[in-house]
Amino acid sequence: MLSGVNVALGVTGSIAAVKTVELAHELRRHGASVRAVMTPAATRIIHPWALSFATDHEVVEEITGDVEHVALCGRDGWADVFLVAPATANTAGKMAAAIDDTPVTTCATTALGADVPVVLAPAMHEPMYDHPGVLEALATLESWGVDLVDPRIEEGKAKIASEEAIATALARATTPRTLAGRHVVVTAGATTEYIDPIRILTNRASGRTGRAVARACYVRGASVTLVHDGPDVEYADVKRVETADEMLAAVSEACVTADALVSAAAISDFTADAVEEKIRSGSPLSVELEPTPKLIDSVRRDHPDLPIVGFKAETSGDDAAMVREANRIRDRVGLAFVVANDASVMGEDDTRVLFVAGEDDPADVEEARGGKDVVAGRVAERLARVLDGGSDADIETGTGTEGDEPER
Incomplete structure (x- = not known):
């Protein structure tokens, strides 16, 4: 998500400065290079050696004749982005007033x-926030x-945001806004069907890929609605659902204003x-099962021109079979493209997928492999091309028919 991004990290005198060691590690795990700049107050909370x-x-602790602020910002x-974390009320006010009397504020003015x-x-106590x-300074x-x-x-404090939220904000600040002004609906994870108040029917899908796609769309400037049975996230408006019927209802409502749907659930x-x-328990039991409505078929029927991205999981392990099944669902529903993958990678950190955009044409099948964020970024990039009328935008829309294939 931050591969190749140079982050200048400004650390100020909040007690939350103790969290910056792990923050720096987390940014580097996402691929960023990090260099730290500290205020004198910050050095009294966390030793510069720790950030080094x-x-x-x-670590830059003072501005010298080497003009470190210019070299960095x-x-x-060197820096692609200047991050102030934690930012105290003092530093925010100085930045808004163009006062640069610490290494951090001098870097901020320069940036x-x-x-x-x-x-x-x-990060500060809530009354200060x-x-x-302070509110006027932040608004400025x-x-x-x-x-x-x-x-x-929390607890009367405005605590520093999570490392994930900060990493996402950095990615949004340094990634071209190819989906700016777009509303993208993303489904993620498994749904649950109840047999009784305790027993359920579900599957192994973790929702990590769908959430990564939602974040990748947000990073590229989109307004995102995420429909899933999972946690709230800072990068999307979450609609929490459990059953297939609830997911269909939530997606149908969200798609009224949507520019695209990514059906990754x-x-x-x-x-x-x-x-x-x-x-x-203890007695033989038969359960009568009924098929659930196909979400992408229902959305296509209500929104014949909406670009839809489908996911298709197969267990054969054969690329040709995955492409064949992906093309079948693509043609049936009129999808922009299909992301096909082997179900054996469900729940794994790394994945491998095939982007299928045209029937039986090897040139229209593209492989992507790597972490969830890498693959999600490729999905978002292809979706941006679709919405801009690019190579994936020859969408064969239609009313669709009911079928027996699951969306993945």
């Missing part, structure tokens, strides 16, 4: 003047294009007529 170890670079400087993207992660002057910074990563309000193919009390 975490970043594998010397000038027009031809803002050089059009280097700036990301701010405030609610001070009208936002009006200048600074990206704010909202703090978590592993939706249950069958539902049962659930009973109200627990079924007693």
Whole structure:
């Protein structure tokens, strides 16, 4: 997600500075290079050696004749983005007033003047965060294009945002906004069908790929609605559902204003007529199963021109079979393209998929492999080309028919 991105990390005198060692490690895990700049107050909370170890670079503690602020954040400087995390009320106010009396504020003034993207992660006590002057300073910074990563309000404190939220904000600040102004609906994970109040029908899908796709679309500027049975995330408006019927209802509502749908969820193919009390164990049991409606068929029927991306999981392990099945669902529903994968990778950190965009033409099948974020980025890039009328935009739309294939 941050591969090849150079991050200048400004650390100020909040107690949340103790979290910056792990933050630096996390950014590097995502592929970024990190160099730290510290205020004098920050060095009294966490030793510069700790950040030197975490970043594998010397820490800037003062501005010298080497003009470190220009070398880092000038027009031809090292940094692709300047991150202030944690950002105190003091530092936010100084940045908004163009006061640069610490290494961090001097780098901030330089970055803002050089059009280097700036990301701010405030951390302070809640009454300080609610001070009208602080709110005005943050609003001023936002009006200048600074990206704010909202703090978590807990226990009377505006705590620094999660490492994931900060990494996502950095990716959004440094990635071309190819989906800016678009509303993308993404489904993720498994659905659940009840047999009784305790027993369920479900599958092994973790939802990690769908959530990664939602984040990749957000990073590229989209407004994202994520429909899943999972946690709230900072990069999308989450609609939480359990059953296939609930997912269909939520997606149908969200698609009224959508520019595209990415159907990455592993939706249950069958539902049962659930009973109200627990079924007693120890006796033979037969469960009557009924097929669930096909989500992409239903959406296509209601939105004949909506670009839809489908996912198709197969267990054969054969590429030709995966492409054949992907083309079958693509042609049936009129999909922009299909992401085909072997079901054996479900739940794994790394994955391998085939992008299928045209029937039986090897030139229209592209392989992608790597972590979930890597593959999700490829999905978002291809979707952006579709919406811009690029090579994947020859969408064969139609009303579709009911079938027996699961969307994956």
